[in-house]
Amino acid sequence: MIENLNPKQCWRLMQDDPAAVIVDVRTAIEHSFVGHPLGAIPIAWKEFPGMQLNTAFVEQVKQAVPDKQAPVLLLCRSGQRSLDAAKALEAEGYQHLVNIVEGFEGPLDEHKHRGNLGGWRFHGLPWEQS
Template sequence: MIENLTPQQCWALLQRDPTAVIVDVRTKMEHLFVGHPLGAVHIAWKEAPDWQLNNNFINEVSNTVPDYTTPILLLCRSGQRSLDAALALDAIGYKHLINIADGFEGPLDAHKRRGNQAGWRFSGLPWQQS
């Protein structure tokens, strides 16, 4: 089963459970230059410029989080790639998967801009850029 939790709920879970892991599934450039939650592990689900699936995604997650009962919080820009990645991990038996609703930047606003309504960064949760 995959839970959808708000960024605030995810932050609270991370504070309660030090074994939980945030996996940022965005591209390397998004992770580095747009920013990412503190402590997030970067494992791209798809990578630019061709946006092909990362064929090593499952292996990289399995190497990073070998215990299939560890809570994994998945993050992307707005919540769709992370949900797709969570479904793939669910299919191989991970037990505690959480999609971070609204992702890092949140949905588009009326001006077609992200980051003004919801998401990890908008919520004022700890993050950094490279």
């Protein structure tokens, strides 16, 4: 089963369960330059050029998070790629999957800008960028 939690709920879950990990499924460029939650493991679901599906995604997650019982929180820009990635992990037997709704940057506002209506950064949760 895949849970949908907002960034604040995910931060609470991480504080309550030290086994919980965030997998950042955005591209390497997004992870590095836009920023990411502290401790997030970067494993792209899709990558440039052309936003091709990372066919090694599941294997890379298995290497980074071998415990299929551990809470795996999946983060992308706004919550869609992370949901697709969670479905792939669910099919591989991961038991506690969480899609971080709002993602890192949140939905578009009326001016087509992200970061003003929601997302990890919007809520003031710990993050960093390169």
